[in-house]
Amino acid sequence: MRLIIGGAGQGKLSYALCTYNCTLADVTETFFAAQTGQVFDHFHAAIRAALEAGKSPQRLTEELLEANPDVIILCDEVGCGVIPVQPEERVWRETVGRLCCDLAEQAESVERVFCGLSMRLK
Amino acid sequence: MMTLVSGGAGSGKSAYAESLIVQSAAAPRVYLATMQAWGEEGRQRVERHRRLRAGKGFFTVEQPLNLAEVKVSSGGAVLLEDLSNLTANECFGGAGFAGAEERILTGVDSIRAQAGELVIVTNEIxxxxxxxxxETARYLDxxxxLNRQLAAQADRVVEVAAGIPIFWKGEKP
Structure with missing residues (x-):
């Protein structure tokens, strides 16, 4: 598994497609589809959807990695703002951050994309 | 030479961008200010930046819109501060969202063609x-x-955190 993080709009998907020889057809956006896809884009949004559906994003992530150990996960960094007033927003933001830490520990590589440029963190 | 300098609020990106201009041999030094100072907080911000630049020999040119109109001396050093502000002025004032991106890119091209050294300050938001x-989401987009396109064109891309420059592209001068 590879992890690519960065702020919104920084060009993570273009970077992943160019670097790992994939096309838009290889890109998925849900935990279910990502089990058989090469790239899992908008991981942070899938976490929100899971929380809203009352499912455990941690459990879904474990299942994903079991089914697809080579998946490339793209996730927005969402933790650099003011603490949200809404409790659900706080839980989401925290869950995204913690899951990225877990993924980064297990990942073969961790890259950060900024203004379309990449930096390898691991 | 074109450098894109980014960072969060209070990261020290302005001071670092200025140091790049001061270190370069290019002259005259032009401070291209995009901010329209509204209210007391705006005026204080402008004043703080003026103090930072005092004695460094900058001419200030105020250009909140239509960057392509700017004329600078051939081979001069230009500090454009900042892109997020200019983009907001173009999107929410002036001619609006339609063509805002192109107007700014054309303006940057025009300044690059005139100046010897261009440093653009942008924001990590x-x-x-x-x-x-x-509307805000559209502006951020x-x-x-713009950040991605200018980063692709730039010779150097620097993120500043706690006053420390992190080089994403190019080398430390």
Whole structure:
């Protein structure tokens, strides 16, 4: 598994497609589809959807990695703002951050994309 | 030489961008100010930046819109501060969202053709996870695209954190 993080709009998907020889057809956006896809884009949004559906994003992530150990996960960094007033927003933001830490520990590589440029963190 | 300098609020990106201009041999030094100072906080911000530049020999040119109109001396050093502000002025004032991106890119091209050294300050405002209202989201999208395109064109791309420059592209001068 590879992890690519960065702020919104920084060009993570273009970077992943160019670097790992994939096309838009290889890109998925849900935990279910990502089990058989090469790239899992908008991981942070899938976490929100899971929380809203009352499912455990941690459990879904474990299942994903079991089914697809080579998946490339793209996730927005969402933790650099003011603490949200809404409790659900706080839980989401925290869950995204913690899951990225877990993924980064297990990942073969961790890259950060900024203004379309990449930096390898691991 | 073109350098894109980014960072969060209070990261020291302005001071670092200025140091790049001061270190370069290019002259005269032009401070291209995009901010329209509204209210007391705006005036204080402008004043703080003026103090930072005092004695460094900058001419200030105020250009909140239509960057392509700017004329600078051939081979001069230009500090454009800042892109997020200019983008907001173009999107929410002036001619609006339509063509804002192109107007700014054309303006940057025009300044690059005149100046010997160009340093553009932009902002890192994309990592807060907030779902903004449509107009703001659209603005963020335009600014992110400009950041990516200018980063692709630039010789150096620097993120400043706690006053420390992190080189994403190019070498430390």
């Amino acid at each position: 994309f990592s807060d996870g907030v779902a903004y209202p449509q 335009v600014l992110a695209r």
